[in-house]
Amino acid sequence: MSSSEPAPLWDLPEPSRSASEPKASSPRAGKPAAAKTSAGRAKAAAKKAPSRKGQQQPAPELPVAKVVVDIPLAHLDRPFDYQVPDKLHEAAVPGCRVRVRFAGQLVDGYLVERTDTTEYERKLAYLERVTSSEPVLPASLHAVCRSVADRYGGTLSDVLRLALPPRHAKAEGEPAGEPAPEPDVPDVSAWTRYQRGPAFLDAVADGKPANAVWQALPGEDWPRRLAEAAAVAASCGRGAVLVVPDHRDLTRVHEACAAMVGEDAVVALIAGLGPAERYRRWLAVLRGTVRVVVGTRAAMFAPVADPGLFVVWDDGDDLHLDPHAPYPHVRDVLMDRAHATKSSLLVGGFARTAEAQLLVESGWAQAVVADRTELRTAAPRVTPVGEDFDVARDEAARVARLPAVAFEAARQAFAAGLPALVQVPRRGYVPGLACGNCRTPAHCRRCAGPLALPGGSVDGAPKPPACRWCGVPETAFRCQACGSVRLRAVIVGAKRTAEELGRAFPGVPVRTSGAAEVLATVPGRPALVVCTPGAEPVAEGGYGAALLLDGWALLGRQDLRAAEETLRRWMAAGALVRPASSGGRIIVGAEAGLSVVQALVRWDPAWHAGLELGQRRELGFPPAMRMASVEGTPDAVASVLDDLPLPDTGEILGPVPLGDFDDAGNASRERALVRVARPEGKTLAALLHDAAARRDARKAAEPVRIQLDPLELI
DNA sequence: ATCGTCATTTGT
């Protein structure tokens, strides 16, 4: 039975015995590249039949190929030497894709170098074939990927999988276009609003490495500012890579860049393009036909020629963390690339992360920020609304349970012919509550706002329901309609909120933007624009008001970054509002005494980032310290930790159970954190890599997830 | 997956 299956060609026995199979050698002998047909045939005939393998001659020069194999095992994370056969001498160029026999299997790999000699004591195997001579892994890209793998304690092959799109033969066959011409030097006068802004761009223009952390002013046309920076680099013949969190941002930055440096000089790299187009655009970058790359996180590896500038916008957005091993972060990869290539880095956003703050405080980067005078002309007026607020007197607004100031701010915006933005918690993020008996929506006894489950827990017990507007917990619910004490969860999304609010403003159209459908822009006319964080449309001419009603949900999260994240989302929405001088107002539903609210009122993200970083130092949390998480079954986690030599400053926290439990009540998965002082981060990564290597070599079945600088810590 | 190495078992 089994004998009826034809063995694949490459499974034929190697040297001897094939004298009895005269045909074995001929079928694949015709290599299209050999071109000269008659000579090729004569040569093949001259070689007497037996397997071609034994007959292979090493290449006349540089016969050794260093090959990185595409196997994600940590103990095989190094190049292996192969012999280049005579026939592949021309094709086997550094950086090309190859196929090699590795441990009896044919595997894909990359040829990273041709050399004269090998350290290997035994006989080298030959390259099986060259998949294509396109040098997709040149030394520069190899170095980037190796460095990223080392930083995260991961393997090169894992990083290569993130950095190189799958090959598409048809796209590869198309000829490379002409390199785009150098664009004109752009007008960068808009950067004079920021201290050290012009100085930073001068450095980029002079090809001197400079690093900047930039907080954009409210209302800033930041895609255009980024395009100007990219154009500065491009105008002096350097490349630029700009990474933004999502597709919507990418569209804006891409348009701005195309207008600034020309359609042909910029390319958008984005997931979900389709294999051919994805590879085509990536090749255009590799071949140097475009100078400016705009993309989402995978573009952080874009092999742009002669890079002069790397940019990450809104580095606090968790989309910048790649969810695939070894979980690299855009900001950190771009820092590494900028450093390695002596080019510049720009970390921009409306808000500032604790990580960016550390770059500034350590002197690694300069703060590019506006002074208070500029800020005063740009910022909207911010009014916090805490627990004690007056519900609007207007009858319809009372029905919608809207605070009076919020109602008034929205009304003024509409009166001025402008839209108003309402930011509400993400749908499903927080379920709303209704009576378990009669299904009447459950309302707060204090302000009549809707009750919801905040999520998270205190001392192991789930948090009690709380009001969506004022945040007051409800510990003894009783239905107003039927007297039942039972509660049931209902989904209250942006849609429902929109309907409720809409009734308060008859005649004003209500638009929603959220997970289901994200609007890019809304016209500059009266409208109530209800959206979840991150989905705020840009309004033509700016919003007249923004109502930030999700503070209690954002701030209530059990997360080290809750405050930082809240300010980031508020500022992203608030930046779309007109300046106070033009009547722009922000109403934020949170206590005025909170520092995060103060930071919004004063529009001072740097101050808040300084506070955050100070707290992280006190707690010994990132980015003040470096952390790694080790996650898996209890046995697997224990085996890694037991095998991990701790650096001097090393400390293990946990392990703690992770959510799911088995029938016996034991955690099926655990997570431990390993903490070291920042200077030992590199050592920790190497030690974790080695521990993973020993584990892989033992062929351990249970997977362990090792992550450096994980975002979620609590 | 496959191959070589080295230790152990089995057959004289």
Added chain:
DNA sequence: CAAATGACGATC
């Protein structure tokens, strides 16, 4: 004491 078998680890 030599040949056969098996466990293990490297994998070019």
